[in-house]
Amino acid sequence: MRGAMASGSAVVLARALEALDVGGAADKINLIPQDFFAELCEQIIQHLNHKIPGVDTAELCQRIQTSGIEINVGDLAKIANVVSFLFSTAARNSLSTEELVTTLGNAVTALPKHAVQVIRHVWNEHGKSISVSEDARNMATLGQFVDIKWKLGVAMSSDTCRSLKYPYVTVMLKVADPSGQITDKSFEMTIPQFKNFFRQFKEMAAVLETV
Template structure:
């Protein structure tokens, strides 16, 4: 049990840094089924089964259900849960040890959240494998998807009729915590052709590896 106490101490310090007390109030507002879905997606991300958690999409669904919560608040909650699960996995905590750790850490998580964490960890906790140096991984995003569409600019503040073509590109990226974000930008046709040429060059280099 001393090992559990040591983990609890580390969890307490980290939770304080993440302001879990403020997040607990937000967690209490999230319906249990949505919180369970968030936890399950985080476990799948830690198991490398999905590239990340689509916080914006989940937040929209929660709001549509009648619960007001901001994307930033939901992202903070996701970070806390991800930290708890990855810490528990690194220390091979059982379900009871995880619950005891949260209690010793004084996490102040609402009852329904603790019930969900207990259930998810009991069902899927053993499947998570987190390396010891996971915390030292480079803080860069992971490319997930790319979409593009062709458009034509018809007018602007300075010119009534432009009629020049442009390409809108949307990149979906998973940040280090597993949250999915979209980055959208526009390019002229020459810029897009250069963009495409660089991708072909990268592909040619990769074929030689």
């Protein structure tokens, strides 16, 4: 009975992988060195285990590019989504390492050998630890705040004015979206706007202290 259930789940996974155009992602995975791909898989496992808010594909992409590999953050995000789907689906269906690797090999013939080795190792080490409950999936509908930074600048010119010289604050946010991708968002505020922004944070902190 267990074998029949696993076989049926493997078929579902294989069809879903085909629908995700994993073949296209496989071409990009081939560009990523094994150590970086292993790090990506480890981050995804940690995210699925709710140990980190998401996968920082922008930061990882920058390090991969620094090593001399030409890949953009959009392609890396697609790879992360595919691997995350792979692991979460395998966890929900309790697939063994061999079932997962066999299904993946049948569905994606273009997947490079080093990627299969990494997936085998990561799933063998951490596959049983993933708990993807229905409640957890239902809760993961909103983004999650990760980090905030700010810096002070001075606007020197614009299209309508040669010399402005007014101070402004740039706020940079890291936010994990529901899929687990960490994205960077930034916006500028005038000093009065930033002071109001800061005041509202102080008000929230004061309310939280009473909870």
